[in-house]
Amino acid sequence: SFPSGKKITVVFVIGGPGSGKGTQCAKIVSHFGFTHLSAGDLLREEVKSDTEQGTMIKNLMHEGKLVPSEIIVRLLLKAMLASGNDKFLIDGFPRNEENREAYEKIIKIEPEFVLLIDCSREEMERRILHRNQGRDDDNMETIRRRFEVFQQSTLPVIQHYEKMGKLRRVL
Numbered sequence: 001s002f003p004s005g006k007k008i009t010v011v012f013v014i015g016g017p018g019s020g021k022g023t024q025c026a027k028i029v030s031h032f033g034f035t036h037l038s039a040g041d042l043l044r045e046e047v048k049s050d051t052e053q054g055t056m057i058k059n060l061m062h063e064g065k066l067v068p069s070e071i072i073v074r075l076l077l078k079a080m081l082a083s084g085n086d087k088f089l090i091d092g093f094p095r096n097e098e099n100r101e102a103y104e105k106i107i108k109i110e111p112e113f114v115l116l117i118d119c120s121r122e123e124m125e126r127r128i129l130h131r132n133q134g135r136d137d138d139n140m141e142t143i144r145r146r147f148e149v150f151q152q153s154t155l156p157v158i159q160h161y162e163k164m165g166k167l168r169r170v171l
């Protein structure tokens with residue numbers, strides 16, 4: 001894990017599917033020297049490695065479901081340590097309360113704040129259907145499922161950080 005004593009800064013960037021998390025992170029990183037870690041991108045990398053775990057992740061993502069917390073938290077920790085940086089923008093995580101609890105147990109670094117990218121569902125849907133990244137979860141059926149997961153599982157995490165006074169909302 002991280003050497004103790006070293007101050008590590010973490011900011012979570014949360015928003016619905018297609019809200020512009022990756023787009024905004026790229027802008028912030030180029031101005032402020034953060035390392036951008038997209039949870040979804042880390043999982044897509046893992047899918048490329050032709051392992052049993054990769055296949056399981058691929059199937060869950062195709063259905064718009066969340067992968068087990070332990071897997072994504074371990075991938076995040078590995079990427080954080082490998083970067084050598086001390087400032088991280090973590091994009092698309094945590095997506096449910098279990099993700100948040102696993103992060104608190106394993107990585108333990110309280111986020112400085114949580115950036116919520118707020119965007120209407122129609123606009124998110126329009127953007128996803130036009131982004132042409134060849135993602136097999138960017139189809140209407142999976143998109144519907146991803147919106148449900150966002151409403152049911154991610155909103156409670158957002159409310160948690162709002163209660164803690166750590167939420168910063170951008171439109």
Ligand SMILES: Nc1ncnc2c1ncn2[C@@H]1O[C@H](COP(=O)(O)OP(=O)(O)O)[C@@H](O)[C@H]1O
Pocket residue numbers: 015016017018019020021022023024127128130131
């Ligand atoms: N502010 C914006 N206005 C218009 N289009 C945007 C904006 N932000 C992002 N997009 C486009 O919307 C799509 C989804 O953005 P992306 O950053 O991939 O979202 P997320 O990472 O939240 O899924 C991309 O094609 C991106 O170019």
Ligand SMILES: O=c1ccn([C@@H]2O[C@H](COP(=O)(O)OP(=O)(O)O)[C@@H](O)[C@H]2O)c(=O)[nH]1
Pocket residue numbers: 015016017018019021039040041043060061062064065066067068072091092093094095099137146
């Ligand atoms: O912490 C995470 C982040 C992503 N995902 C999975 O990866 C997919 C794509 O996430 P990403 O953030 O890349 O895309 P978005 O849906 O925000 O456009 C999600 O639907 C989930 O299946 C996950 O299970 N846990």
Ligand SMILES: [Mg+2]
Pocket residue numbers: 021022038040092
């Ligand atoms: Mg993204």
